[in-house]
Amino acid sequence: MRASVALAAVCGLMLASSALATEKARPTTEAQIDYQGFRGLTGEVEAYRADRLISLAEFQRMAGEPNTIILDARSADAYAAGHIDGAVNLPFTDFTDQSLRAALRDPNTRILIYCNNNFSNNAQPVMLKRIELALNIQTFINLYGYGYRNVFELGDVVDFNDPEVGWVRG
Numbered sequence: 001m002r003a004s005v006a007l008a009a010v011c012g013l014m015l016a017s018s019a020l021a022t023e024k025a026r027p028t029t030e031a032q033i034d035y036q037g038f039r040g041l042t043g044e045v046e047a048y049r050a051d052r053l054i055s056l057a058e059f060q061r062m063a064g065e066p067n068t069i070i071l072d073a074r075s076a077d078a079y080a081a082g083h084i085d086g087a088v089n090l091p092f093t094d095f096t097d098q099s100l101r102a103a104l105r106d107p108n109t110r111i112l113i114y115c116n117n118n119f120s121n122n123a124q125p126v127m128l129k130r131i132e133l134a135l136n137i138q139t140f141i142n143l144y145g146y147g148y149r150n151v152f153e154l155g156d157v158v159d160f161n162d163p164e165v166g167w168v169r170g
Contacts, residue, residue: 045144052140053155056164059112062152068110071103073139074125081125084114085166092135095142107147113139114154121160125170 054062063070063086070087072079079089090103104111117134119126129135136153143151160167 041145042141045141048144049137049140049153052152054112054152056154056156056158059114059152059154059156060164060166062110063112065110067106067108068112069104070112070114071139071143072115073113073135074115078116078125079170081170082160083168083170085168087114092139092142095146097146100143100146100148104148108150109148111143111148111151112154113143113151115139118154118157119160120157126160 062068070084072083072087072089073092073095074083074089075091075093076089079087079091083089088103090099113136115135116126116129117131117136119128122128140151140153158165
């Protein structure tokens with residue numbers, strides 16, 4: 001009986017060691033996630049973005065010029081419920097080199113961005129985000145990080161019912 005208990009214990013240890021070896025064999029995210037690189041990128045973008053915040057009047061003027069795209073990075077559902085006239089939708093969660101190239105074409109294209117926190121309404125489809133997590137920030141950082149440097153951000157808080165905004169309801 002003792003021999004069978006000892007054998008069972010040895011087998012259990014061997015299985016546990018095998019499971020640990022399998023666990024250790026998995027790659028870590030270190031090669032695919034660079035938090036320090038992200039921190040460096042955000043620091044680089046901070047001053048750059050400060051000079052790229054524009055008024056609604058400037059936003060609308062630029063939107064009418066050639067080689068300019070208004071990018072709405074909110075969800076497809078939020079975009080469908082309402083957006084600034086002429087905006088193209090590419091949800092932030094879908095940003096990749098390929099999707100950005102398809103939606104924005106040339107990295108030198110002027111890109112105008114806005115998001116929920118540009119609106120005073122705090123009503124669907126532009127519910128306010130926590131200010132430190134406003135999608136404007138992530139969108140700007142990611143566009144810059146993907147090589148899009150000709151980015152301008154709506155710097156005003158507006159009411160989507162204001163005719164000057166050019167809001168299209170879904």
